[in-house]
Amino acid sequence: MSKASEHAYRHIRGAILEGILAPGEQLREEHLADSCGVSRTPVREALRRLETEHFVRRTDSQRTFVTDWSMDEIEEAFALRGMLEGHAAARASCRIALGDIERLASHNQSIRRAAESQPINSTIFLEHNREFHAIILQAAGSDRLTALLGTIIEQPIVLRTARRYDRDQVLRSFAEHEELILAFRRHDPDWAEAVMKAHIRRAFHAYRDAFQNALVRDEARQATG
Amino acid sequence: MSKASEHAYRHIRGAILEGILAPGEQLREEHLADSCGVSRTPVREALRRLETEHFVRRTDSQRTFVTDWSMDEIEEAFALRGMLEGHAAARASCRIALGDIERLASHNQSIRRAAESQPINSTIFLEHNREFHAIILQAAGSDRLTALLGTIIEQPIVLRTARRYDRDQVLRSFAEHEELILAFRRHDPDWAEAVMKAHIRRAFHAYRDAFQNALVRDEARQATG
């Protein structure tokens, strides 16, 4: 994808991730075109792409809105992600090279250090966590699976979850990653798959807890303010 | 999606399914626009959509070609489809209404009749088979899963496989569907999932056998001709 449409894609996607474009907000092609400094044509292309990746959603009358997730939809997305990433881990366990296992270990050590820093460094955690999962996906050696997961992993949700992670939760991620690495060293697909599924499932509960806490805080703020 | 781009989508998709546009063939936007009677703009939109559905593929230099599958890619697609449709069957088994089970049974009887007709009626088989799977997917009640499977089930492949099905294979599909129905009546997710996975896996082997036979025939034709 060449200059303008790629730029529009990144710009809009970034704005959604940053929360500049809030969930539920309507997106107007012309307005986006202005704010990206391109014409509507590449904006439309970007929107279609963001739609397949579930960043935005279109109504029956072709209007586009930033996706606003219901808890059910999020649980469903996590369930599918667990299944697919579990499958990826199983495949990877049989194929992964020793060097890649070492890279996994290295990224996971960075995650441990991020957990132990004062205060914990979410950005570093997110970065190495992303890379950790990317290595596994690549080791699974299935372009199709990679493409599928690309439409499932909802970065806005991952982001919101991880930003709320406390030290315990990051250390728990670290521990689960370590177990995954053990499964890879043994080339045990069942083990790897089970650990990965559990890992994703825990992430879902972390998300749900964080979300509920946020709701409680909001209500408290409204009551006091 | 409104008139022109929807029309372009159906037109191009249909041409690929009919084999008018052959695997590996390059698609030129202007040419397609002429043959659809619309401008390039909606054609481009249709192509992007067909790309996400894997009907076409784009090179790094943005040229578009009708997808030409390698056997590895097909096996991978079948594996993912087995996993996802198995999951759908498990979900459906817990949620499906009695009426839907009766509809499944009815469609499957039509499949049996198609198998017993002289000669076997592939078109009828395909139609009811599609509907059978669609009912299950809908009963699973997960839009996300439906969307995912939409990008996995490769109609050109299903078509090519089913057209080669002999009576035995259609009857085998019928028998597997019957077992699926039994699992649904018992609301047994594990059973339903296992049967579905086996069903898809058998379809893969049917495809591979048909493909290999086709190869052998082609070679024989070249040797004789």
Place this chain on the structure above:
DNA sequence: CGCAACCTTATTGTATACAAATAACGACAG
């Protein structure tokens, strides 16, 4: 006061012209 048909305005869809990029081709050097 409600609501329904109409009109106005906002927004998306499509066509087309032109710009940019890439592949195809051929000439020339080694």
Place this chain on the structure above:
DNA sequence: CTGTCGTTATTTGTATACAATAAGGTTGCG
């Protein structure tokens, strides 16, 4: 004869104007 460079032709990308459609607001009627 082969490979590389440059030129041309083909193809895709982008901007823009205009058409079609849907939303919102207004007026008139029950």
